[in-house]
Amino acid sequence: MSTYGTLFRVTTFGESHCASVGAIIDGCPPGLELSAQDIQIQLNRRRPGQSDLTTPRNEKDAVQLQSGIEQGVTLGTPIGLLVRNEDQRPHDYTETDLYPRPSHADYTYLEKYGIKASSGGGRSSARETIGRVAAGAIAEKSLLATVTRPIVDAHPTRCPHPETAERMKARIIRAKDASDSIGGTVTCVVRHLPPGLGEPVFDKLEALLAHAMLSVPATKGFEIGSGFRGAEVPGSRHNDAFVQRADGSLGTRTNWSGGIQGGISNGEDVYFRVAFKSPATIARKQDTAKYDGEAGTLAARGRHDPCVVPRAVPIVEAMTAIVLMDALLIQKSRVAAMSLLPPITTLPPTMVMPQKARQEAANTTTQ
Amino acid sequence: MSTYGTLFRVTTFGESHCASVGAIIDGCPPGLELSAQDIQIQLNRRRPGQSDLTTPRNEKDAVQLQSGIEQGVTLGTPIGLLVRNEDQRPHDYTETDLYPRPSHADYTYLEKYGIKASSGGGRSSARETIGRVAAGAIAEKSLLATVTRPIVDAHPTRCPHPETAERMKARIIRAKDASDSIGGTVTCVVRHLPPGLGEPVFDKLEALLAHAMLSVPATKGFEIGSGFRGAEVPGSRHNDAFVQRADGSLGTRTNWSGGIQGGISNGEDVYFRVAFKSPATIARKQDTAKYDGEAGTLAARGRHDPCVVPRAVPIVEAMTAIVLMDALLIQKSRVAAMSLLPPITTLPPTMVMPQKARQEAANTTTQ
Amino acid sequence: MSTYGTLFRVTTFGESHCASVGAIIDGCPPGLELSAQDIQIQLNRRRPGQSDLTTPRNEKDAVQLQSGIEQGVTLGTPIGLLVRNEDQRPHDYTETDLYPRPSHADYTYLEKYGIKASSGGGRSSARETIGRVAAGAIAEKSLLATVTRPIVDAHPTRCPHPETAERMKARIIRAKDASDSIGGTVTCVVRHLPPGLGEPVFDKLEALLAHAMLSVPATKGFEIGSGFRGAEVPGSRHNDAFVQRADGSLGTRTNWSGGIQGGISNGEDVYFRVAFKSPATIARKQDTAKYDGEAGTLAARGRHDPCVVPRAVPIVEAMTAIVLMDALLIQKSRVAAMSLLPPITTLPPTMVMPQKARQEAANTTTQ
Amino acid sequence: MSTYGTLFRVTTFGESHCASVGAIIDGCPPGLELSAQDIQIQLNRRRPGQSDLTTPRNEKDAVQLQSGIEQGVTLGTPIGLLVRNEDQRPHDYTETDLYPRPSHADYTYLEKYGIKASSGGGRSSARETIGRVAAGAIAEKSLLATVTRPIVDAHPTRCPHPETAERMKARIIRAKDASDSIGGTVTCVVRHLPPGLGEPVFDKLEALLAHAMLSVPATKGFEIGSGFRGAEVPGSRHNDAFVQRADGSLGTRTNWSGGIQGGISNGEDVYFRVAFKSPATIARKQDTAKYDGEAGTLAARGRHDPCVVPRAVPIVEAMTAIVLMDALLIQKSRVAAMSLLPPITTLPPTMVMPQKARQEAANTTTQ
Structure with missing residues (x-):
């Protein structure tokens, strides 16, 4: 479903052409200084139109915090947030819409739900990741993480190795020039x-x-x-x-x-x-079939990312921060519960050795 | 934690040297014919000692069904099951136990829990997968799956391509002969x-x-x-x-x-x-450190699988069946809920096309 | 936490003085006709200021649907919605704020989170129930429920028994006139x-x-x-x-x-x-203590419901609909899974009797 | 389903006439001294046959620990446990079995699952509570709880007020003598x-x-x-x-x-x-209907508790301990996460007062 996590929990909503996309982040530690800007920085890194490697659409993606924060400090209650969709109206229905886009989610959403959004990717749109990136920014701040962004972001590919970055860039531009797309890791x-x-x-x-x-x-x-x-x-x-x-x-x-x-x-x-x-949506003509099975040729309209990798970096970072924050909270509760118990003195050393060993090492060091 | 799944849910217990390992499988459809033998067949495929590619230990691993089944038919209530551990006593503590085995879970379990089982892998032992394989056997039966086991199991490597299988076998035996281990996919x-x-x-x-x-x-x-x-x-x-x-x-x-x-x-x-x-436990000597940091040399005792891949096949199958059964139950509930709703007639064709298309195709076929 | 349900799942956010309160409703069946008005009707019933039995504040509580619906039909994706808070700024801090309100959540939120919203109930405010009522309206529509609202709503107390309703009203007005409050069922x-x-x-x-x-x-x-x-x-x-x-x-x-x-x-x-x-917030003076332990007298400012019961009715209805929708979806998946299995013919009649009995009864009836 | 809890999690299995009933308790803090006897004490309090107020059946209900404990200390891994059912064979099918017992679960289990256990309560049997009581004993030990059992258990009714206890006893015996049953709180x-x-x-x-x-x-x-x-x-x-x-x-x-x-x-x-x-199963004759709808008279066989209240006390205690242990672990993780954050100095006093107040009070006291 649309919820992820146990103690640090993210729930997202939103399609490509509805009023807004957003998220509820539950379980953020109370007393954390957190501003809209903390989140906006990451959303900007995710945003299209940052270089000639990404789609030239320029959505502003300004986050609007709804709840869970007062005076710039988290309350420990759920943080609601949203980002308006700039173009909220579905487009008029054209010949192209008769084709499920190959390797896209059009066909499977219809099979699963019996209905799908009339325009764009709907729920499968990359705009869904806005909620993830926002949640990741909060998780990262909660983890007091220091991130080596300047090095990562130095090159538009977000590859920190300059020579490789240039080779990547050339490959992406080649795909773009061919009205094609390419993948990466x-x-x-x-x-x-x-x-x-x-x-x-x-x-x-x-x-x-x-x-x-x-x-x-x-x-x-x-x-x-x-x-x-x-x-x-x-x-x-x-x-x-x-x-x-x-x-x-x-x-x-x-x-x-x-x-x-x-x-x-x-x-x-x-x-x-x-x-x-490689992104499924390409301007090149593709021989495929319509929903009704009739064979035909599809050429995607609009402009599209020739490669998702540069924009995927902040999403990978966000999901990582979310996973780690949740894992940390769960382990913290265990350690806290253990610390209340009386010490066990009768166990064989192999069952409890490291603490003893480290303590002794520490003692030796301090002597 | 030790629970997996939403509607088809598996919870496992057990370490390598405790009384038994087992599982509770919740959410199995009622009215399914299910015998201990259905489960035993899969446990036997997971069991060590099946060929010279696996460890010669011969544990019987006989499943004991505890609940959820009567007259050979599932009741829809949780299915409790367990497999006795043959050697339930931890061994005496020796010099080797002073070493956390490299790339094994000894060290991390101690860091996480502050205590670990005194012998063998404890909870990280491969015996933990018995509960998964048993649950997978139930999921597979629930899915009415027909599995191409004879082809898969024809060769001890469980590789269905004979030439590749022979090359795999040679590689595993080479590792075994070198007191080493090897991985695979x-x-x-x-x-x-x-x-x-x-x-x-x-x-x-x-x-x-x-x-x-x-x-x-x-x-x-x-x-x-x-x-x-x-x-x-x-x-x-x-x-x-x-x-x-x-x-x-x-x-x-x-x-x-x-x-x-x-x-x-x-x-x-x-x-x-x-x-x-490649399995972490090997008979070869390894230069490593003890829990207390002292450098030394570890040589694992006993006999170990030179390669987990052949025995991993039924585990991969089991986890797959568990995932699919859970996903199927969730989708079934959606389809059932949709089927109660009155039909929508006002939507544009791109939002609901496939059904119409398929229905028309079906009509054409039957005419 | 702020999430409720397994397959029909509600997550809410919002405090009394933040930008908005709202919810994400996940798991709504696709293909359901659903309008903002379906939800607004229930929010209006929850709203204060409906009669002289409730607080005269008049918040408009207009729901804004964000996602999950297109052309008035649900897509099966999460439905995001929110209601703006009319007065979003916390008030200036006064002498009264030095007192945790007796039997309110001020003290416990501070103990739990180490911080609390500076004004009003924060997350413990009754405004939090807006998300529940909205979710309940969706659940109710999904259940195709027909609700006997006219009878329930005929009297401002929402008691369908006229004589009792009048006695309730008199009791509530008596509490109100005494700057006091009263409970009910x-x-x-x-x-x-x-x-x-x-x-x-x-x-x-x-x-x-x-x-x-x-x-x-x-x-x-x-x-x-x-x-x-x-x-x-x-x-x-x-x-x-x-x-x-x-x-x-x-x-x-x-x-x-x-x-x-x-x-x-x-x-x-x-x-x-x-x-x-009875509501904790009353205009009457109360002898109590400040956060710092100093004894003193507190008199709540503003106007408050003398009795929550009339406004609680739609909340009880909403939570009921949410529970039933979730339970229905879970049972539907079981029935669907059962229906795929081959029939069991060998069981004793006590294990499977009703179906047989009902079928026979049905056969008899139709003969 | 059969799982309860988030971080301290209990999953149970078992019907009245299957091989065993039991549970997996996950999330127990590692390093807790725990013996079978700690659990057995509570199981004995739950057991029938303790006084003339409970059914004279004498099941031994000896707990068998399967995993999660070594050398009398918990490992932090799931604790598997079970209690054998003494009479594992379903009885032969008689005329009485044609009746769903009034106010019992026979009818609803059949409606839900399309099949039910042939004998006794099946999964709805009170034997299901064995897993809960065992889990509660572990939770209670984890909470380092001191329980006032001697006072509670002084009287067979487990009412600590002697006069009331005697009146309760008289009422229960009256029900028993009338082949009837009675409830309580x-x-x-x-x-x-x-x-x-x-x-x-x-x-x-x-x-x-x-x-x-x-x-x-x-x-x-x-x-x-x-x-x-x-x-x-x-x-x-x-x-x-x-x-x-x-x-x-x-x-x-x-x-x-x-x-x-x-x-x-x-x-x-x-x-x-x-x-x-009051227990549904009574020896008195009841006018009711068979599964097939035919009217008739049912008189329950065997001996039954005339009142569940005395035996319910350890079950209420167990469920309470389970809830509190889970809530404690969740709050501990929050407090631990908060303690890592830098202090906030800019907030108005009403948002963070108690700590300051208490600290000042503490300072004053120690001066």
Whole structure:
């Protein structure tokens, strides 16, 4: 459905041509300084028309906060927000509308609901991700995250490696010039994540991330750490050997695990990669069929992103922040409940070792 | 947590050395003929010791049904079931236990819970998947699924392509002989799935499948349809053009979408691929550190699977059946609710076209 | 949290002095004719200022639909809606604000969140119920419910028994004239509910109704059927003996069960009663303490409802419709799944009797 | 369904005549000392045959822990447990089975599921509550609760007021001697509950308690604090004025609110009352109808509780502990997240007063 999360919970609404798109973000910690600008910055990064790599439409996408904040501080109550759709009227019905767009959601929405929005993507429109990005901005602020945006945003492709970025740009422009489109991948790295996040067995951290990423429109794949290539490496090389860190805790020498072991973060960088397909809507003519089965040729009207990857970066960031904030809140409650219990002194060391070990290491260090 | 699903819901329990592992399966349709044997067949496929490619341990894994079934027919109430652990006592504590196994869950469970099972994988053990496989067997029976098991199971690798299967076998035996391990991928194809399954926006069908697959131990990646390679193909080639099927409905000429568009099944085959890493537990010596940070060398005791892929096949099947059964029940309720409403006659054709088109096609056919 | 329901799901936002209050209603069947007016009618019934029994404030409470509907027909996607708050600015801070209002939520919100809205009830304001009433109007329309509003609304107390209504009115006016307040009870009767709704064991239909009712502000009690008085009646009188209905199905001679047995509706009228306390905010002076513990005297400013009962009626109706719509969707999915299974012929008659019996009765009737 | 709770989550299974009844308790804090005996004590209190007020059946109901505990300490993983059913075989089918028992769940289960267990109550049997009571014992231990059981259990009715207890006993024996049954109410008082528990708006603490209580078989009503009688008292008397407690915090002079305001615990005693109807199964003859509609006379076989109230006390306690443990975990996560945020210094005092006030009071006290 349209709700995601357990304690940090996002519910979105909106189609491409209705009055507005928006979200309710529930479970934000009370007492957080939060302004519309915090959210707007991220919405602007998601917005079309930022460079010649994205569609030239220029929607303003100004967020309107409705509730949950007073005097610039969150109340702990649900944060309602919305962004007006600039063009709210469905267009007039034309010959082109008789075709379900290939690899788009027109056909499946009709099969599922028996009815679909008359114009544009309806609920499957990329405008639906506005609510996600807004929620992600709130999650990120709640996590007190520091994000390396300047480096990421230095190039219009949002690829931080300059040579690769230029090659990507050339490939996208080539697709654009050919009235075609192209896909790509987004890699996300999360640093300084505390160990202990993720809920075995069904809600392993990588499972939550995979769920979140594959819920983003146009995604085709997800891999954590070594990913698909990891399947080809023997265990003796793939295993991440432990080493002692400066603070006495354990780290790993390599990080093929991608910062998650047994579904739980281990304190190393979490990194994963998401595949985005080429946008389905292209100006090129396509031989396909109408809803009534009649064969014909479709050429999409309007202007469209030749590649979603640059605009997908803030969406990947947002979904990541949402997942981590929820996982953090759940783990925090466990730690708080554990801290109320009397200590257990009778257990064998292998059942409770790290705390003891780290404490001793800490003692040694301070002596 | 340990619960998965909305209307078809699985909750599992159990560690490697406790009394039993098991599950409660809630939401099974009443009136389904279901025997312990239906479940046992799948548990046997998951079981170790089936060939020289898997660990020679021979656990019997006999399922004991506790509730929810009478006279061989489901009552619609929760089905409780369990499988005894053969070796229920934790082993004596040895030098090896001072090491968190690299790329295993020992360290992260301790970080998360402050305590862990003294022996084996505890909750992260592959024995946890017994509950999933049992639930999957029930889901599959509920779906009235016909599964092409003979072909899949013809070779011990469960690869249906004989030449590839032999190459896989050789690679696994090479790893085994080197006291090492190796990974691999499992591809799953679902045929004859009705269109309309999957709930936009957060619970797209591919997002649910990705979540389910990445919740399986040792998985590192998921891709649907064209997957990561799809990112490199221009839209003009990646788009699945529509064609009219014999029954008047629309199908697609190609299927790079993997049977899902806009998060909703479209009636074509759903197929996806899951990456499994090489098992972390290997007999080879590994230079690593103890819980207390002291560097040292670990060599795992006992016998272990050199490759999880053959045994992973029934687990992938099970999680797939669980996801689909849940998605089907949710869609069924929508269709039932829609069918109660009076028909809408005033909508423009693009909002409701397919039904009309198909109905007309059907009328034409029957004339 | 702020979300209610499984398949028909309501999420609300809004405080008393923020920009707007609203809701996202997810899971509405697609293809339902639905207008803003359908919702406005119910919001008007909830609104203050309808008679001299309610507060004279006159907020317009005009609903603004945001999404999920096109051409007056639901799309099956989330319906976003909001109602502007007329007075959005918190008032200036005065001496009175130093007191947590007795039996109000000021103190507990501060304890829970460490911060609270500076004015009015914040999230605990009765304005929060606007989202519920709007969702209830949608649920009611989805249920194709016919509601006996004219009779209920004939008197400003919404008591359909004229003499009692006059006595209630006199009691409320007496409280009002004394700058005081008074409580009351609302009884709700649901007719023509199909049997089979409600999910044992934790989600019995009466448990869902109790949850929904006690989530309404100012409620203190819930009883189903015979309720508290039923506890005093011996089983021989309390039991509802079965009788055959005209259509061959079974009904009950009495209905102390309130239409629910074993947590499942039985086809008889479902009826329950909800207790509402006297409103906490009264103009009378109250000896109480400030937040800092200093004793003092508080007299509430402004005008307030002397009794919430008349305005509570549409809220009780709304929550009832929401619960029933969700329960119906869940049961519909079960029935649909059952209908796909092959019939079971080998079971003893006591396990499957009613269908057979009813079918035979039906056959007899038609012969 | 058969799952209850968000972070502390209970899932139960089992009918009256299947192999066993049991539960999976997920979310128990790790590191809690927990033995089978902790659970058995509560199961024994629930068990029939404890006095001449309950049915003389003597089921042993010995709990078998399956998982989640090692060396007498919880691991934080799901705790699986079960209790064997002594008489697992359904009885032979007799004339009596042709009657759906009046006010029992026979008829509604058949309507809902199209099939029902052939013997006894099936899933609606009181044996289903075994899982709840076991889960409650774990929740109670997690809450480090001290329960005044000796006083409660001093009399077989579990009424702590000796004179009333004797009158209750006489009334129950009168019902028993008349082959009849009788109902009653259970009042539960929770002392020393911290303020801040309960989640507005749909999951108010009283709403969660009402849900939990009305999910217990044979309940007909719930009231919190002043309850139904509170509806008759004017606000000027019903309001709970604040007073400063010795520790500087605020308490209330009266407690008509029942320790909950705005859906959130306020630190005062939480108390509520639950109505239980007279048991439906009585030995007296009842004029009723068979499944096929034929009128006839039913006399229940076997021995039955003339009153469920004494045995209901541990079930009410259990459900209360489950609700509170879940609410506590959720609030703990919020407090932990808040504690990470930088302090806000710019807010008006009414938005953040209590902390300041209490801190100042504390400072004054310690000077």
